[in-house]
Amino acid sequence: xxxxxxxxxxxxxxxxxxxxxxxxxxxxxxxxxxxxxxxxxxxxxxxxxxxxxxxxxxxxxxxxxxxxxxxxxxxxxxxxxxxxxxxxxxxxxxxxxxxxxxxxxxxxxxxxxxxxxxxxxxxxxxxxxxxxxxxxxxxxxxxxxxxxxxxxxxxxxxxxxxxxxxxxxxxxxxxxxxxxxxxxxxxxxxxxxxxxxxxxxxxxxxxxxxxxxxxxxxxxxxxxxxxxxxxxxxxxxxxxxxxxxxxxxxxxxxxxxxxxxxxxxxxxxxxxxxxxxxxxxxxxxxxxxxxxxxxxxxxxxxxxxxxxxxxxxxxxxxxxxxxxxxxxxxxxxxxxxxxxxxxxxxxxxxxxxxxxxxxxxxxxxxxxx
Amino acid sequence: xxxxxxxxxxxxxxxxxxxxxxxxxxxxxxxxxxxxxxxxxxxxxxxxxxxxxxxxxxxxxxxxxxxxxxxxxxxxxxxxxxxxxxxxxxxxxxxxxxxxxxxxxxxxxxxxxxxxxxxxxxxxxxxxxxxxxxxxxxxxxxxxxxxxxxxxxxxxxxxxxxxxxxxxxxxxxxxxxxxxxxxxxxxxxxxxxxxxxxxxxxxxxxxxxxxxxxxxxxxxxxxxxxxxxxxxxxxxxxxxxxxxxxxxxxxxxxxxxxxxxxxxxxxxxxxxxxxxxxxxxxxxxxxxxxxxxxxxxxxxxxxxxxxxxxxxxxxxxxxxxxxxxxxxxxxxxxxxxxxxxxxxxxxxxxxxxxxxxxxxxxxxxxxxxxxxxxxxxx
Numbered sequence: 001x002x003x004x005x006x007x008x009x010x011x012x013x014x015x016x017x018x019x020x021x022x023x024x025x026x027x028x029x030x031x032x033x034x035x036x037x038x039x040x041x042x043x044x045x046x047x048x049x050x051x052x053x054x055x056x057x058x059x060x061x062x063x064x065x066x067x068x069x070x071x072x073x074x075x076x077x078x079x080x081x082x083x084x085x086x087x088x089x090x091x092x093x094x095x096x097x098x099x100x101x102x103x104x105x106x107x108x109x110x111x112x113x114x115x116x117x118x119x120x121x122x123x124x125x126x127x128x129x130x131x132x133x134x135x136x137x138x139x140x141x142x143x144x145x146x147x148x149x150x151x152x153x154x155x156x157x158x159x160x161x162x163x164x165x166x167x168x169x170x171x172x173x174x175x176x177x178x179x180x181x182x183x184x185x186x187x188x189x190x191x192x193x194x195x196x197x198x199x200x201x202x203x204x205x206x207x208x209x210x211x212x213x214x215x216x217x218x219x220x221x222x223x224x225x226x227x228x229x230x231x232x233x234x235x236x237x238x239x240x241x242x243x244x245x246x247x248x249x250x251x252x253x254x255x256x257x258x259x260x261x262x263x264x265x266x267x268x269x270x271x272x273x274x275x276x277x278x279x280x281x282x283x284x285x286x287x288x289x290x291x292x293x294x295x296x297x298x299x300x301x302x303x304x305x306x307x308x309x310x311x312x313x314x315x316x317x318x319x320x321x322x323x324x325x326x327x328x329x330x331x332x333x334x335x336x337x338x339x340x341x342x343x344x345x346x347x348x349x350x351x352x353x354x355x356x357x358x359x360x361x362x363x364x365x366x367x368x369x
Numbered sequence: 370x371x372x373x374x375x376x377x378x379x380x381x382x383x384x385x386x387x388x389x390x391x392x393x394x395x396x397x398x399x400x401x402x403x404x405x406x407x408x409x410x411x412x413x414x415x416x417x418x419x420x421x422x423x424x425x426x427x428x429x430x431x432x433x434x435x436x437x438x439x440x441x442x443x444x445x446x447x448x449x450x451x452x453x454x455x456x457x458x459x460x461x462x463x464x465x466x467x468x469x470x471x472x473x474x475x476x477x478x479x480x481x482x483x484x485x486x487x488x489x490x491x492x493x494x495x496x497x498x499x500x501x502x503x504x505x506x507x508x509x510x511x512x513x514x515x516x517x518x519x520x521x522x523x524x525x526x527x528x529x530x531x532x533x534x535x536x537x538x539x540x541x542x543x544x545x546x547x548x549x550x551x552x553x554x555x556x557x558x559x560x561x562x563x564x565x566x567x568x569x570x571x572x573x574x575x576x577x578x579x580x581x582x583x584x585x586x587x588x589x590x591x592x593x594x595x596x597x598x599x600x601x602x603x604x605x606x607x608x609x610x611x612x613x614x615x616x617x618x619x620x621x622x623x624x625x626x627x628x629x630x631x632x633x634x635x636x637x638x639x640x641x642x643x644x645x646x647x648x649x650x651x652x653x654x655x656x657x658x659x660x661x662x663x664x665x666x667x668x669x670x671x672x673x674x675x676x677x678x679x680x681x682x683x684x685x686x687x688x689x690x691x692x693x694x695x696x697x698x699x700x701x702x703x704x705x706x707x708x709x710x711x712x713x714x715x716x717x718x719x720x721x722x723x724x725x726x727x728x729x730x731x732x733x734x735x736x737x738x739x740x741x742x743x744x745x746x747x
Contacts, residue, residue, distance in 0.1 A: 125707070127706060127707055127708060128637060128706045128707070129635040129636065129637050129642065129706070129708075130635070130636045130637060130638065130639065152707070152708070153707050189710075189711055190400070190711070190712050191710040191711055191712075191717075192702075192709075192710040192711075192717040192720075192721075193710065259496075260497075260498060260499050260500035260503065261499075261500045261502075261503075268734070270734040270737065271734070318699065322695060322699075322724070325569070325724055325728075326727060326728070326732065326733070326734075329498050329499065329728055329732055330493065330498060330522070330523040330728060330729075332728070333566075333568055333569050333570075333724065333725055333728060334566045334567060334568050334569070334576075335567040335568070335569075336566075336567075340568075340569035343569070343724070344569070344721075347699070347702060347710075347717075347720065348710050350703070351702065351703060351706050351707055351709065351710065352707060353707075355703050355704075355706045356703055357645075357647045357648070357651075357703065357704075360647065361647065
């Protein structure tokens with residue numbers, strides 16, 4: 001596609017990640033999904049290659065890459081294992097990005113190098129519904145702050161050393177950073193997809209924190225959370241894109257090999273129609289994803305392109321997952337082939353942090369201004 | 370749709386069973402790949418395993434519509450239990466009911482209908498999926514026995530079935546004309562159930578290979594005449610499609626039920642979810658399409674019961690119910706958001722279970738070919 005022209009740096013990154021995916025990821029992707037194991041070793045290898053904290057500036061030991069590069073990495077990893085790319089997305093978009101943008105220098109100096117050295121950071125995410133009885137609260141007693149309550153979805157929570165915590169405060173929101181502690185009980189989820197991504201529930205019981213754990217509050221926190229979310233949408237879009245491409249590629253391969261009625265099934269128009277629909281949606285998702293990344297890197301404050309990219313890529317991936325299983329028939333329904341995993345991962349990514357309904361209403365708000 | 374009391378009574382009976390005894394176990398059945406032996410025993414006690422079979426052969430003496438309603442109601446809470454019921458009744462019982470001679474009916478149909486034995490149907494092979502004319506399992510008549518060699522794959526309840534109807538060909542080059550249907554009993558030397566599949570959904574249902582290695586079965590176990598295999602499995606699948614349509618419908622209804630509950634109990638920013646127009650739009654679409662699917666499924670069942678041709682309508686029912694079912698179960702997960710990904714809610718299970726409905730007993734693509742042929746001619 002002529003509209004997306006990668007520069008040399010991006011091309012090199014793409015081929016490096018492809019090689020890594022092939023040699024390191026492919027052999028374990030099915031297994032870590034089946035067992036739901038957080039891929040500690042793989043994350044260490046990615047980190048050693050300098051590929052885990054992509055967007056962190058070089059002064060903090062990061063790679064200092066742009067959003068397009070981030071998308072290249074996420075897309076390529078997702079073609080093989082969306083759990084890995086989700087871990088990377090959380091580290092970059094939901095942990096490094098907020099720290100880089102909104103934390104005081106002291107906090108940056110403390111936490112960003114940890115990420116570049118391969119530590120995992122977590123971020124809790126809201127469910128989109130009100131759960132007053134469960135949500136966490138910060139109590140102030142004797143000039144000390146303590147956190148109690150539950151967070152149902154903490155991304156990267158399983159192995160993280162610290163967590164970013166958006167907390168509802170009396171007036172509006174606040175954003176905290178909290179180190180892991182015995183006062184945090186980790187409860188594992190058994191979820192549909194992204195099973196190796198370490199998505200867990202946290203239970204806080206009187207976890208004491210200091211005042212500087214609060215990075216932002218009030219209106220500032222609310223604006224920051226919106227910015228973080230929109231930036232993250234670009235990353236999600238790249239992951240959905242990668243899953244869709246993977247589902248499409250294996251469907252092309254299978255439909256050429258599988259013979260029924262005396263010919264390869266790819267010769268049947270009904271199979272072709274599914275492949276064509278998958279490919280069309282993928283091309284659109286690809287353009288939207290890299291357009292959103294380029295918008296961001298150009299300093300365009302428009303959130304519209306990020307929202308639209310996430311919405312369309314998310315749908316494209318679920319569509320591609322469903323159709324890839326269909327092209328494979330009975331073989332698509334079993335774990336001997338990766339397509340059922342692609343479908344599960346695609347659906348999980350589509351609803352993470354925000355659902356298509358939430359994104360549609362954000363888009364509506366923007367286009368109706 | 371207004372139905373006679375007979376159907377409402379049956380629905381009520383099955384719904385009570387599903388709500389009281391199946392729903393509480395569905396999560397465990399899925400999560401732990403647990404085959405629901407206990408529920409099968411209960412379905413046998415309730416006489417649900419062969420609803421359309423006359424009482425003299427151990428059935429309930431009801432009809433196809435009753436059967437469709439039962440599958441729908443069980444599927445509404447548990448796809449794995451639903452697919453067992455559908456496979457046993459439509460694939461295990463039906464071919465013997467429709468093509469068996471009196472002796473075969475006495476020997477095999479009665480224990481199957483009563484649920485004393487479990488039935489299964491072996492048609493699909495590794496290289497013969499949509500194209501059953503590619504059957505490579507061979508049956509050679511030697512003296513008074515057929516010697517069977519070959520492998521079947523993706524057979525529902527295969528490895529646990531006591532009585533299996535399967536297809537084999539006299540000569541793989543003969544296409545449909547060479548195919549016959551046979552009955553094999555578990556324990557017959559040379560027959561062994563092969564490996565079980567690890568599936569996306571329906572994890573409490575067993576799907577396995579059937580392996581025949583010089584398996585000798587008595588000549589009397591031929592179902593119908595030699596070469597009748599194609600006719601028998603086509604008829605079997607016509608009926609089976611009604612039950613898969615009913616199961617797709619039930620699973621879709623289950624995902625709607627769960628969604629209604631979720632949006633009624635939860636709020637977003639202080640506003641009940643059910644007051645949000647975006648949610649209302651999704652619920653309305655799901656409910657409308659489910660209702661349309663229900664009409665198609667019941668219509669196909671009623672046509673079959675009336676003795677009229679129903680091939681096209683059965684294909685339409687299965688095609689439509691599974692298509693909108695996939696859409697509905699997908700929407701249900703979206704409505705639940707991230708919580709919908711967890712085992713605390715049934716919707717991700719419904720989505721995984723529903724996908725098979727677009728594949729099993731003829732893919733959606735095959736259904737469209739069947740429908741088009743009936744409309745446009747061959």
